[in-house]
Amino acid sequence: MTSASAPGKIILFGEHAVVYGRPALAVPVMQVHADVEISDSRRAGIWVDAPDISLHAELSALPPTHPLATTIRNTLRAAGVTNPPSLKIRVTSTIPVASGLGSGAAVSVAIIRALSSLVNHPLSDEEVNVLAYEIEKLHHGTPSGIDNTVITYAKPVYFVRGQPIQTFSVARAFTIVIGDTGRAAPTKESVGDVRKLWEVDKSRWEAVFDKVGKIVLDARKAIESGMWERLGALMDSNHALLQEMTVSSLELDRLVLAAKAAGARGAKLSGGGRGGNMIALVKPEDAEKVASALLSAGARHTIVTTVH
Numbered sequence: 001m002t003s004a005s006a007p008g009k010i011i012l013f014g015e016h017a018v019v020y021g022r023p024a025l026a027v028p029v030m031q032v033h034a035d036v037e038i039s040d041s042r043r044a045g046i047w048v049d050a051p052d053i054s055l056h057a058e059l060s061a062l063p064p065t066h067p068l069a070t071t072i073r074n075t076l077r078a079a080g081v082t083n084p085p086s087l088k089i090r091v092t093s094t095i096p097v098a099s100g101l102g103s104g105a106a107v108s109v110a111i112i113r114a115l116s117s118l119v120n121h122p123l124s125d126e127e128v129n130v131l132a133y134e135i136e137k138l139h140h141g142t143p144s145g146i147d148n149t150v151i152t153y154a155k156p157v158y159f160v161r162g163q164p165i166q167t168f169s170v171a172r173a174f175t176i177v178i179g180d181t182g183r184a185a186p187t188k189e190s191v192g193d194v195r196k197l198w199e200v201d202k203s204r205w206e207a208v209f210d211k212v213g214k215i216v217l218d219a220r221k222a223i224e225s226g227m228w229e230r231l232g233a234l235m236d237s238n239h240a241l242l243q244e245m246t247v248s249s250l251e252l253d254r255l256v257l258a259a260k261a262a263g264a265r266g267a268k269l270s271g272g273g274r275g276g277n278m279i280a281l282v283k284p285e286d287a288e289k290v291a292s293a294l295l296s297a298g299a300r301h302t303i304v305t306t307v308h
């Protein structure tokens, strides 16, 4: 049997503007993960078992553009396997789907790693990242590539679309509380809506994206110089710009306000928006208080994570 696992992720700063060439910062979230186990099958074919989405099917019975089927086929092709053995591929995940934590990319990365090592052709991180990006296109339409990149490398990433990956260092660890609205929100829709706004008034939205880009640069400097306290105000400003882009929601705004009222230094939505998750920057000793305030304000669940 071969297995592989990939973490979730959060975008700290820069979502949406990153689609238009501005930088963004993202970090892995090790508390949640996608896990893949592959073993020989006595039944002929490649059987995919994904209980979280009630999927149990043979590969050839899945639609040709199904993300799991495409991941498996593309990985076998990249590994040069033309005549695959009979296999059972079991996919499980603790990452909530369509919530901005990168569940799709984590599943892709874990399948690519487990399958390529099973056929004795382990792929490099770079190759894994390229394959996972192809699958992101099926999920998202026009993804920037940030999810697959941070999840493949499992390190803090400063990401600019189309440029070589840059990791960055965290001089002093800081604590983030993640609050899940419980509302699944497909990133494809919010990305598409921002594109419609941009098409109608490009100069207005380019100026908004520039402001986001400046926040991201300031945030990177603050993190690299150990001044994480400065991230609070930057998060608040980034959230206001995301509201302007129309990708926040009543639930997200309610959780952001609740976190701030409970002592968070700053808070913002994270990822595609409209639902999914928000993040709050806290002093470690305030994490539990902020997490319970989020639950009282309607969060489905919370995760406390340390960025280092």
Ligand code: PMV
Residues within 6 Å of the ligand: 011, 014, 015, 016, 017, 018, 019, 099, 100, 101, 102, 140, 142, 143, 144, 145, 146, 147, 187, 191, 270, 271, 272, 273
């Ligand atoms: O919703 P998520 O976490 O998968 O993130 C999407 C991030 C966007 O910037 C909104 C889209 C993208 O492709 O970068």
